[in-house]
Amino acid sequence: MAATATAGADDLVEYGFRRVIITITAVLCALLEIVDTTIVNVALSDMRGTLGATLTDVAWVITAYAIANVIVIPMTSWLSQQFGRRNYFAVSIVIFTVASFLCGNATSIWELVAFRFIQGLGGGALLVTAQTIITESYPAAKRGMAQAIYGMGVIVGPTLGPPLGGWIVDNWSWPYIFYINVPLGIIATMLTMMYVKSPKYGEKLKASQVDWWGIVLLAAFIGSLQFVLEHGQQDDWFEDSTIVTLSVVCVFGLLGFIWREMTYKHPIVNLSVLSDSNLRIGTILCFIMGFGLYGTTFIIPIYTQSVLGWTALDAGLLLIPSSLTTAFMMPIIGNLIQRGIPQTYMVAVGFIIFFGFTFWMHNIMTPDTGTEHMFWPLILRGMGLGLLFVPITTLALSTLKGKQIGEGAAFTGMMRQLGGSFGIAIITTFISRFSQQHRVDSIAHLNGSSFEVQQRVTQLQQGFMAKGFPSNEALAKAHQVLDFSVTKQATVLSYMDVFLYLGILFLVCIPFILLVKRGKTKVDMSEAMH
Known part of the structure; x- marks a missing residue:
């Protein structure tokens, strides 16, 4: 055999x-x-x-x-x-x-x-x-x-x-x-x-044996969850009846799906494979990696376009060096795994490096940050992701055998995608909420009777009057400019907070790595279908 x-x-x-x-x-x-x-x-x-x-x-x-x-x-x-x-x-x-x-x-x-x-x-x-x-x-x-x-x-x-x-x-x-x-x-x-x-x-299933209810429940659970994550912030989360309804569908869909897959003879998704502790930890790490990968791919272009005023093309090009760094590191990481370097060390270093990237970005963010300020932090991001992807995937599958490897690979892929969806949804919500809070705090500390504020308003008013605006209209425009400056600064502070919390999330993940058993260094994916 x-x-x-x-x-x-x-x-x-x-x-x-x-x-x-x-x-x-x-x-x-x-x-x-x-x-x-x-x-x-x-x-x-x-x-x-x-x-x-x-x-x-x-x-x-x-x-x-x-x-x-x-x-x-x-x-x-x-x-x-x-x-x-x-x-x-x-x-x-x-x-x-x-x-x-x-x-x-x-x-x-x-x-x-x-x-x-x-x-x-x-x-x-x-x-x-x-x-x-x-x-x-x-x-x-x-x-x-x-x-x-x-x-x-x-x-x-x-x-x-x-x-x-x-x-x-x-x-x-x-x-x-x-x-x-x-x-x-x-x-x-x-x-x-x-x-x-x-x-x-082996033998294929007959149409009557196919887990149709499993497919329906999976579609209801995942589809509802994805919609809630995509539209939650713009629809004000649970203040919207559609979001509430789909959240209920998501919960009951998940419970029904788990019950169906654990009791049906020919499940569409083999949940028993999650009894493997390495796969469970690996899926969590894949989720976090997806959170960081897709979350930062989302937040950096939004920051450069909405705050710095860049074009979409320029914002996209900013991330290219980071991706090239990751691509350059991939063969090196693959070679290190073949030589028997423990993947746990690589993942731990990757999380630490990614924290370094987020902390660096937190410190350099201003309303005037330039390409030169973000180049090296993004190179660090590329290094961190390079140290995470292959070692995490290999760790997650390292103690599985036979066709369980293919089933485990599907879980890691799904969790990486869901991590990205959660990341974008949570980051979008946090930026909106943090911006509002920072704006309220800034206005509270902005004393209209202080000399510095009055001097700034007067300078702006005189500038508008020099352009031909009447005194009252110039004063209104001066207040609009000051309000815009406060809003912009509040937005920058919210991005700084998001990067800091994202980095802390990656630091918290490091103890999980210590729970991983040493499995096979080289995962034989060809066993997956035999």
Whole structure:
């Protein structure tokens, strides 16, 4: 039996040109999927103008994709076993590609939202499946390096979206952010059918055995949770009846899903795999990493655009050196894992470095911070993320065996995505609440009878009067400028608070790492389907 399993695993290992092609195909698909989560952010205003949508309506372009993504990721391992991994991967690419074309041709906002949801269903499958395919194509001794290669796409992808989207919108129009996927998707589909192999699976389930209620409950739980996270702040959280209703659906969906999966003979998601302590800790760490990765990818462009007045393209380009640092470190980390360096040390150092990045950003933030001030902190961010992605993934899967590895990989992927959603929702809420509090505190300390305040108001008033404004109007404008300065300073202070608390969160995670058992240094992902 062991010999058969080994032979099956060896059948999936590729060498030379074939392995290069499979690696490029898998990384390309993962990159396409992740870039599309952020590429639309800079095109939303253009979409509003073209499709005649409100800001609330156009936000669904992001929400629909994210909901579909997170729903399908936990089911990926099961779907691969039912349809064959190569076929499932190829069909997912086709769905993603066709939906991308339809998104570009959408004539109304709700058409676009519907096609984005379909695109998300195809795209969500690409992440975990690509990870398994690329890892299985490498011999066991080189699978740490394979994880590192895959990690390049996952880490670099969110950062590439905004500058690429900004460049496309500036030079062409928003539909081309979707059309660019079409030729790449066609090439990836052809290469998948020609080069990717499928493991041999056991007997497939009949339609009557499929866990349909599990699928419905999972969609209700994850879909409601994602909506609440995406729209909570703008809809004033639990003051809104829709948010309250979906929160209730989320809780009962989760409870029903857990009960169903623990009692049904053929569950859509194998929750028993979470009995492994390393996987439980690994999923928590993946959640925190997603929080930091997507949270900082979100907060830095918002800060540079709303406070510093940068363009979307310039804001996106600022993150490129950080992503290149991470990409540069990935092969080095993969090599260190192959040499037997404990992943726990790497993760601990990664969390400490990420704290250093957030503390540095906290100290340099002003209304006039420039590119030169943020360059080195962002390089530090890239180093920290490089030390986190591969070691955390390897640690989470290190004590699993057989097909549990594929199921565990789906959990780590889902938790990374959910961590990003939670991060963006919480950061958005904190910035809004902290800004209000800092503004109230600043106004309380702004004594209108003090000489400095009166002198500033007089200078501003005289400046407006010099431009031809009457005295009363000039005074009103002087007060508006002072009010704007207070609001801007309050906003900067709120960003400083968020970075500080984010860094503390990463420091608090370090004790969790001490609870991790020493498992296999090299995780054999090819066992996942045998």
